[in-house]
Each structure stands twice: as C-alpha cells, then as structure tokens.
Amino acid sequence: MTEISRQIIGVGDLNRTIAGVLETHIGNVWVRGEISNFKAYDSGHWYFSLKDADGQIRCVMFRGRNGQVGFVPKEGDLVEVAANLGVYVPRGDLQLNVGLMRRAGQGGLYEAFLKLKEKLNKEGLFDEAKKRPLPKHPKAIGVITSAQAAALKDVLSTLERRAPHIPIIVYPSLVQGADAPAALSLALNRAYLDAKQGDIEVILLVRGGGSIEDLWCFNDEQLARVIAKSPVPIVSGVGHETDFTIADFVADLRAPTPTGAAELATPNRDALLQDLDVLAQRMSVRLTQRIDKEVQRLDQLALRLNHALPNPDRMREKAQQLTVRLNQAWQVNIQTHRQQHQTWRNHLELLSPQRTLDRGYAVLLDAEGQAIKSAQQIQQKQSYELRLAEDCSDITVSEVKNIRVSQ
Numbered sequence: 001m002t003e004i005s006r007q008i009i010g011v012g013d014l015n016r017t018i019a020g021v022l023e024t025h026i027g028n029v030w031v032r033g034e035i036s037n038f039k040a041y042d043s044g045h046w047y048f049s050l051k052d053a054d055g056q057i058r059c060v061m062f063r064g065r066n067g068q069v070g071f072v073p074k075e076g077d078l079v080e081v082a083a084n085l086g087v088y089v090p091r092g093d094l095q096l097n098v099g100l101m102r103r104a105g106q107g108g109l110y111e112a113f114l115k116l117k118e119k120l121n122k123e124g125l126f127d128e129a130k131k132r133p134l135p136k137h138p139k140a141i142g143v144i145t146s147a148q149a150a151a152l153k154d155v156l157s158t159l160e161r162r163a164p165h166i167p168i169i170v171y172p173s174l175v176q177g178a179d180a181p182a183a184l185s186l187a188l189n190r191a192y193l194d195a196k197q198g199d200i201e202v203i204l205l206v207r208g209g210g211s212i213e214d215l216w217c218f219n220d221e222q223l224a225r226v227i228a229k230s231p232v233p234i235v236s237g238v239g240h241e242t243d244f245t246i247a248d249f250v251a252d253l254r255a256p257t258p259t260g261a262a263e264l265a266t267p268n269r270d271a272l273l274q275d276l277d278v279l280a281q282r283m284s285v286r287l288t289q290r291i292d293k294e295v296q297r298l299d300q301l302a303l304r305l306n307h308a309l310p311n312p313d314r315m316r317e318k319a320q321q322l323t324v325r326l327n328q329a330w331q332v333n334i335q336t337h338r339q340q341h342q343t344w345r346n347h348l349e350l351l352s353p354q355r356t357l358d359r360g361y362a363v364l365l366d367a368e369g370q371a372i373k374s375a376q377q378i379q380q381k382q383s384y385e386l387r388l389a390e391d392c393s394d395i396t397v398s399e400v401k402n403i404r405v406s407q
Contacts, residue, residue, distance in 0.1 A: 015089040022085050022094075029085060031057075031096060032104050035077040048073070050081065050096070059083065061098040069101045070113075071242035078104040109212050113219055116246060120221070125228050126249045132233045134253060134265060138201040140167040141265055142191040144184065147172040151208040151237075151258035158262035162269055169200055175207040180217035185226045195232040202233050202265050205247060206258035209240040218245035227251060237261025357389035375402050 009017075033050030040046055044063030049056045059081065061069075073079060080103075083096035102110040120126060141159065145152050152170065159168055173187035174180040184205070194200050205227070207215070217223070218238050227234055227250045236251035237258040248254040255261035349355065353363065364372040365385040372378060378400050386393045 011092070012089055015087050015092045018087050018092075022087065028082060028099075029096075030080060030082050032078070032080045033057075035073045035075060035079060038073055038075060040072065046073075046098075050079075058088075058093055058095040059098050060095060061101065065099055066101070070244035071103075073101070080104045103212065109216065113212075113246070116219065116221055116224075117249065120224055120246065120250070125224060131252045134233050134235065135201045137267060138166060138265065139198070140169060140200045142169045142171060142194065142200040142203045143206065144171045144173055144187045144191060144203060145206045145258070146175045149175060149208060151206050154208075154257075154259045155204060155206055155237075155262045158259050159266055162263065163266040164269070166266060169194065174217075176210070176214055176217060178217075181220035181223045184217065184220075184223055188223075188226050188230070192229070192231055195230075200232065202235065203230060204235050204237060204258075204261045204265055205251065206237040206255075206261050207239065208258060209243060215239050215243060215245055218247040220246070223247065224250045235261045235265050354389070357387065360389070363387045375400070 031050060033052050033056070036049040036051050036056065038046065038048040044066070046059075046061040046066050048059050048061075050059055051057075061081075079101055081096065081098045082100040083098040086095060086097055087093065088095050124130070143152065143155055145155070147170070156168065159166065169191075171187040171191050174183040188203070188205075191200065191203050195203070207218070215238060218236075224246045227236075227247055230252075233252040235253045235255055236245070236248045237255035237260055238245050238247055239257075241256035244254075253264060255264050357363065363386075364378075365387060366372060366377070367383065369385075372384065378384075378397055380397050380400055383394055383396050386395050
C-alpha cells in the first residue's frame with residue numbers, strides 16, 4: 001500500500017480515536033499524586049494536575065462528584081483518585097476524569113467513612129426533613145468538648161461577645177482517641193437530661209481541627225445514633241471548614257468551625273440592639289401616625305358636633321317664640337272654655353225650676369222633698385212644703401177636692 005492510498009483523517013477524529021482506545025483498554029484506574037495548579041471554577045468544577053517525581057497529568061472533577069469529597073484540596077496535598085483516562089479532544093490533552101478522591105495514606109479510613117455514611121443515610125439519619133431549626137433566642141446553651149481544648153475557649157469568647165445574657169453549661173468529654181466515642185455519648189446523655197427539664201435548648205458539639213485519625217471518634221456509629229436521639233437541636237462544629245465527619249451529617253446543623261457553631265447558635269447582640277432601635281423607630285412612627293389620625297378624627301367629630309348642636313342665640317329666640325305661641329294657644333283655649341262654660345250656664349238658667357217659680361208657679365213637696373205631680377198623691381191631714389218664687393211655707397191639707405182640668 002502506497003502512502004497516497006492511506007486514509008487521511010482530521011485531528012479531531014484522531015483525538016477521538018485515541019480517547020476511545022484509552023477508555024476501552026485502560027478504563028478506570030486509581031492514581032496517587034500531589035495536587036498542583038488547583039482551580040475551583042464558579043461552575044463548581046475542579047481543574048488540577050497530579051504529579052510525582054516522574055511526571056504529571058491533567059485532571060478534571062465535575063460538580064456533583066466533588067461534593068462528596070469532604071474537603072477542598074490545596075496545593076501540595078497528596079491524594080488518591082479513582083478516574084477514567086481519556087483525551088480532551090479540542091486540545092489533544094491526556095487527562096483524568098476523576099470520580100472519587102481521598103487523602104493518600106488514609107484510604108482505609110476514608111472507605112470506612114463512606115461505607116458508614118451510606119449505611120446511616122439509608123436508615124434516614126441524615127434526612128433533611130428531620131433537621132430542626134435552631135431557637136432564635138435560646139434559654140441556655142450546652143457545650144460538649146474537651147475542657148482543655150482551645151475550641152472551648154474560642155466558643156466561650158464568641159458566646160460572651162455575641163450573647164452574654166445566655167447561660168452556658170459545659171459538659172467536658174474526651175474528643176480524641178479510642179475512648180472518646182463513649183465519653184462523648186455519656187456527655188450527650190447528661191446534656192439530654194438537662195434539655196428534657198428545659199435547662200438548655202441547643203447543644204454545641206465542637207472540636208478543633210486535626211487529621212482524619214484525630215477526628216475519627218466523630219465517625220463512630222454508636223455516637224451517631226446517640227446524636228440522632230437528641231431532644232433539642234445539635235450544632236456540630238468539628239475540625240476546619242474542609243473537614244467532614246458522620247456527626248456533621250447527623251446533627252441538625254453543621255458549622256465550619258467551633259467558632260462558627262457558637263455564632264450560628266446565638267443571636268448577635270449588636271444586631272439585636274440594632275433591631276430594637278429599628279423597632280423603636282417604627283413604633284415611634286406608628287404611634288405618631290396613630291396620634292395624628294386620632295387628632296384628625298377628633299377634629300372631625302368636633303366639627304360634626306358643632307353642626308349637630310344649634311346656636312344658643314337661635315335656640316333662645318326659638319324658645320321665646322314657642323313661649324309666645326304657647327301663651328297664645330293657652331289664652332285661646334281658656335277663652336274657648338269660658339264661652340262653652342257660659343253657654344252651659346245659660347242653658348242651666350233656662351232649665352232652672354226657679355225661672356218657672358218666678359213666672360208665678362209653685363211647687364208642692366212631700367215630706368221627703370219629692371215634688372207632687374198628681375192630685376192623687378195629696379193626702380188629707382198631711383204636711384207639705386209649698387215652694388214659691390221668693391220663699392216657701394209648710395202647709396197641712398185639711399181637704400182634697402179633685403178638680404178635672406180640661407185639656
């Protein structure tokens with residue numbers, strides 16, 4: 001076959017062919033090396049190189065995978081990575097696509113950490129729905145750490161600065177070594193008794209930084225289960241910002257440092273005072289607005305009251321007019337009654353028996369004062385009263401003669 005008969009391909013196709021061969025024949029490998037030229041981009045991806053005395057290779061670890069690492073590597077860190085060997089086609093660069101990363105020399109511990117983490121996660125100990133919010137103004141705070149640890153001093157000074165009014169109860173415990181998990185569990189249980197009685201409302205589980213061996217007691221399974229049973233929220237502040245332990249995942253809240261745990265658990269006194277000033281200003285403004293509103297309302301009511309009440313002079317004039325009208329009506333009413341009375345009096349005069357007597361008539365009354373209306377009523381030898389117009393006389397009838405009167 002001559003050179004001219006060979007198939008000619010592009011550079012990109014060549015790089016893709018090389019990448020395919022590498023992925024097929026090498027696949028996933030574990031590589032140990034020193035971190036170099038590490039860069040974390042805003043996208044969340046990590047780009048770096050691994051090197052040793054004999055060479056170096058470019059690496060990429062995409063967001064989502066690096067979130068499980070538990071620390072952010074820095075220049076010079078010796079790490080072990082599980083990666084797929086490939087080629088970055090646009091530049092033809094050989095690179096590792098990293099899936100897992102751990103600190104070199106700590107592979108066994110790290111694998112145990114990942115295994116326990118997966119187990120407890122499946123059991124629901126890390127469930128976000130179970131995480132409890134921290135009280136905004138805790139009644140008291142419990143602190144679990146070593147009495148000689150620098151972390152305790154940092155925590156206490158932070159609490160004193162931010163919230164000196166909040167009582168602090170320290171539960172001393174070992175925070176390193178084989179006996180530390182049991183000591184931490186015992187301290188937690190003592191704190192739980194006080195929490196159930198309402199003496200504390202939040203617990204800080206803290207320790208300063210160290211190697212993975214130093215912090216290993218906080219990866220104990222039994223300790224994790226004790227933390228999960230806490231009756232009050234727990235803040236875990238173990239190690240530095242890049243250190244992650246099982247206690248961090250079980251706790252209600254993880255703090256990057258012990259000082260950070262103290263800050264998360266307490267309100268800032270200066271911020272509270274500033275909030276109080278803001279509230280005081282708001283109350284003053286609201287009170288002034290309310291007073292102004294009520295003053296305006298009183299002015300409106302006073303105006304309505306002035307319109308509702310008549311003018312005193314007009315009322316006095318009206319009262320006088322009504323008095324005159326009442327007197328006039330009274331006089332008319334009296335005059336009407338007088339005229340009616342006079343009419344009745346005239347009628348009585350006309351009907352009076354005295355008027356009949358004045359015309360020359362007389363009336364005969366019996367002993368009981370009853371008028372004699374018939375001659376048959378007159379009895380002989382009976383006494384009667386004879387009443388005339390000007391006077392009256394007692395008479396005795398000696399004889400009765402009935403005279404027929406023609407009609």
